[in-house]
Amino acid sequence: MKEYKKILQIDDLHFSFKTYAGEVQAVRGVSLLINRGETLGLVGESGCGKSVTAKSIVKLNAIENGWYKSGHIYFNEKDLLKVNDKELHRIRAKEIRMIFQDPMTCLNPTMKVGKQITEGIINAHPAMPKKEAEKIAIGTLTKMGIANAKERFNHYPHQYSGGMRQRAMIALAMAVNPQLLIADEPTTALDVTLQAQILALIKDLQKMYDTAIIMITHDLGVVANIATNIAVMYAGKIMEYGASDQVFNNPLHPYTWGILKSIPPIDADCSTPLTPIIGTPPDLFDPPVGCPFAARCPHVMHVCRNAYPHNFRTADDQQVNCWLYHEYAPDTNNPITGKRVAL
Amino acid sequence: MIHKEHEILRVEHLSKHFKVGYKKVLKAVDDVCFSLNRGETLGIVGESGCGKTTLGRTVMNIYQPTSGNMYLENNLLNPNERGYQRKLADKIQMVFQDPYASLNPRMTVGDIIAEGWAFRNKMSKQEMRDRTVELLKTVGLNSEHANRFPHEFSGGQRQRIGISRALSMEPDIIICDEPISALDVSVQAQVMNLLIQLQQTRKLTYIFIAHDLSMVRYISKNILVMYLGSQMEFGPSNDVYRRPLHPYTKALFSAIPVPNPRIEQKRQRILLEGEIPSPINLPQGCKFSTRCKYVQDICRTELPKTEEIRPGHYCACHFARTLQY
Numbered sequence: 001m002k003e004y005k006k007i008l009q010i011d012d013l014h015f016s017f018k019t020y021a022g023e024v025q026a027v028r029g030v031s032l033l034i035n036r037g038e039t040l041g042l043v044g045e046s047g048c049g050k051s052v053t054a055k056s057i058v059k060l061n062a063i064e065n066g067w068y069k070s071g072h073i074y075f076n077e078k079d080l081l082k083v084n085d086k087e088l089h090r091i092r093a094k095e096i097r098m099i100f101q102d103p104m105t106c107l108n109p110t111m112k113v114g115k116q117i118t119e120g121i122i123n124a125h126p127a128m129p130k131k132e133a134e135k136i137a138i139g140t141l142t143k144m145g146i147a148n149a150k151e152r153f154n155h156y157p158h159q160y161s162g163g164m165r166q167r168a169m170i171a172l173a174m175a176v177n178p179q180l181l182i183a184d185e186p187t188t189a190l191d192v193t194l195q196a197q198i199l200a201l202i203k204d205l206q207k208m209y210d211t212a213i214i215m216i217t218h219d220l221g222v223v224a225n226i227a228t229n230i231a232v233m234y235a236g237k238i239m240e241y242g243a244s245d246q247v248f249n250n251p252l253h254p255y256t257w258g259i260l261k262s263i264p265p266i267d268a269d270c271s272t273p274l275t276p277i278i279g280t281p282p283d284l285f286d287p288p289v290g291c292p293f294a295a296r297c298p299h300v301m302h303v304c305r306n307a308y309p310h311n312f313r314t315a316d317d318q319q320v321n322c323w324l325y326h327e328y329a330p331d332t333n334n335p336i337t338g339k340r341v342a343l
Numbered sequence: 344m345i346h347k348e349h350e351i352l353r354v355e356h357l358s359k360h361f362k363v364g365y366k367k368v369l370k371a372v373d374d375v376c377f378s379l380n381r382g383e384t385l386g387i388v389g390e391s392g393c394g395k396t397t398l399g400r401t402v403m404n405i406y407q408p409t410s411g412n413m414y415l416e417n418n419l420l421n422p423n424e425r426g427y428q429r430k431l432a433d434k435i436q437m438v439f440q441d442p443y444a445s446l447n448p449r450m451t452v453g454d455i456i457a458e459g460w461a462f463r464n465k466m467s468k469q470e471m472r473d474r475t476v477e478l479l480k481t482v483g484l485n486s487e488h489a490n491r492f493p494h495e496f497s498g499g500q501r502q503r504i505g506i507s508r509a510l511s512m513e514p515d516i517i518i519c520d521e522p523i524s525a526l527d528v529s530v531q532a533q534v535m536n537l538l539i540q541l542q543q544t545r546k547l548t549y550i551f552i553a554h555d556l557s558m559v560r561y562i563s564k565n566i567l568v569m570y571l572g573s574q575m576e577f578g579p580s581n582d583v584y585r586r587p588l589h590p591y592t593k594a595l596f597s598a599i600p601v602p603n604p605r606i607e608q609k610r611q612r613i614l615l616e617g618e619i620p621s622p623i624n625l626p627q628g629c630k631f632s633t634r635c636k637y638v639q640d641i642c643r644t645e646l647p648k649t650e651e652i653r654p655g656h657y658c659a660c661h662f663a664r665t666l667q668y
Contacts (some may be wrong), residue, residue: 221599
């Protein structure tokens with residue numbers, strides 16, 4: 001059996017923002033675990049807190065109006081919420097790197113791409129001579145599939161096309177060979193053909209470096225392609241967590257059933273109507289006491305509105321927060337598998 | 344193309360070229376032909392920058408076409424005619440991509456929906472109010488929503504307002520330009536169901552422009568695949584998806600991620616090399632020749648003609664008949 005090494009562990013993280021209208025509880029008790037070489041897909045609708053969760057790992061959320069209410073983030077057994085600024089800077093430079101949806105929010109438009117990558121490498125390894133760093137930078141650009149990397153090294157981001165900027169941003173992140181890569185919707189703005197290229201590239205790099213990846217997306221197709229584990233988020237909480245194959249083929253939470261049923265099945269035409277989830281997500285200024293999905297759930301029970309469900313676990317370590325798995329819950333059919341719900 | 348019984352719109356050799364800089368021309372839409380039957384949906388797909396939005400807007404006469412003919416219910420349209428835009432707007436309406444940008448923030452929802460009627464001076468105020476409420480109910484909103492402003496609504500609700508605005512003119516054709524791409528998955532399905540239900544009750548015809556290929560397949564009867572402003576393939580939806588004729592279509596569809604890891608891990612992907620070339624310096628010959636893996640010498644020199652390969656299934660490729668995938 002392959003030995004898994006734990007790299008990141010998030011314990012009961014709460015993160016809130018202060019706004020004029022009051023406190024927005026963006027993340028409300030998220031716990032996650034990522035091993036080396038694995039990819040975690042973080043899926044959810046917009047505003048469910050997936051980006052805030054990811055950014056809070058490296059403290060990239062605005063600190064002026066946001067704060068960690070409670071929780072721990074352990075990276076290689078070190079609590080990231082307690083490290084000093086110097087250490088945090090080192091971790092950001094070398095060990096945890098992020099890529100974003102829009103490459104221009106990451107690349108500096110006034111600086112040559114090559115210089116940015118070289119600077120990143122020197123930040124991570126202060127003792128490295130510049131010549132060597134440049135060599136590594138060119139090598140990484142080549143690995144990213146950028147033709148003529150030597151020449152492109154001296155170009156500005158605006159001289160790159162959209163797909164190349166995305167590659168340059170990934171190069172910037174991967175040049176220092178990080179242990180954890182956080183990808184915040186890296187392919188959302190791209191066409192399917194480019195998306196396929198970029199995903200293949202990320203997968204290759206992962207194999208090469210054994211990097212752990214957190215892939216944030218709302219596209220279920222993307223996570224099906226790349227993720228080993230999937231966490232489904234809703235209203236700042238994790239609804240379901242499990243191996244990718246299980247979450248898609250034996251989903252446990254009614255919210256997951258809902259999203260899977262609202263995408264058109266392959267080969268279907270419009271004579272079979274889609275089953276949307278009725279309603280809208282709850283307001284995070286004043287989140288409901290019970291299950292946040294209760295208002296939209298077709299299987300809602302009395303208890304759902306009054307108490308947040310316990311965490312139930314299957315034998316294969318798939319976890320779900322839903323009262324339907326309690327021993328006193330009524331018999332219900334899982335609409336995806338057609339079988340009775342059970343752990 | 345042969346005239347058909349229920350044909351509502353036929354577009355022949357439609358082009359839209361923009362002048363950019365000195366003696367440079369951007370061929371955003373180049374020689375596109377298609378036809379549409381009443382009550383059916385045409386899906387237009389392609390990568391960004393392939394001209395699908397420009398095509399929709401040229402049909403709507405938001406951009407004046409450079410050349411080409413359009414027939415609405417078998418009557419040739421004359422864009423230079425007086426009052427043409429208004430006449431066209433009675434027949435064709437549009438739903439836009441961004442539900443945040445396409446509604447005027449300073450108008451109430453009622454005014455937004457009634458604006459077309461107010462322009463035409465055909466109705467009394469009371470009548471307008473009644474019909475607005477009726478329309479809001481058809482798209483799943485309430486009568487009290489008429490007095491609110493767009494910022495008070497969520498993305499899905501705004502898209503419903505956009506749809507009711509398009510319906511207000513009782514058009515035959517609605518051009519949906521990426522109507523769901525700004526919405527979340529669960530809300531996308533709500534809007535799709537609404538569009539389909541309206542199509543069935545009102546015999547609407549849709550031109551559905553989107554880059555979400557699985558949704559396009561779901562709603563469309565026919566599909567038009569575009570690349571760099573040109574039409575690559577046009578045919579019945581299932582035929583195009585199952586047995587694509589053009590190498591580009593084949594590559595495009597193989598790139599759609601399937602939300603099932605079991606299928607996803609076994610699939611063979613055709614990864615297109617490189618990126619879409621600049622539409623100003625178009626490649627000679629077939630526009631796809633720079634990225635096509637079956638490219639031959641003839642592709643680089645000669646522009647392929649659109650031919651009917653199977654009944655109703657057109658393709659512009661020199662080797663459409665011979666290529667086996």
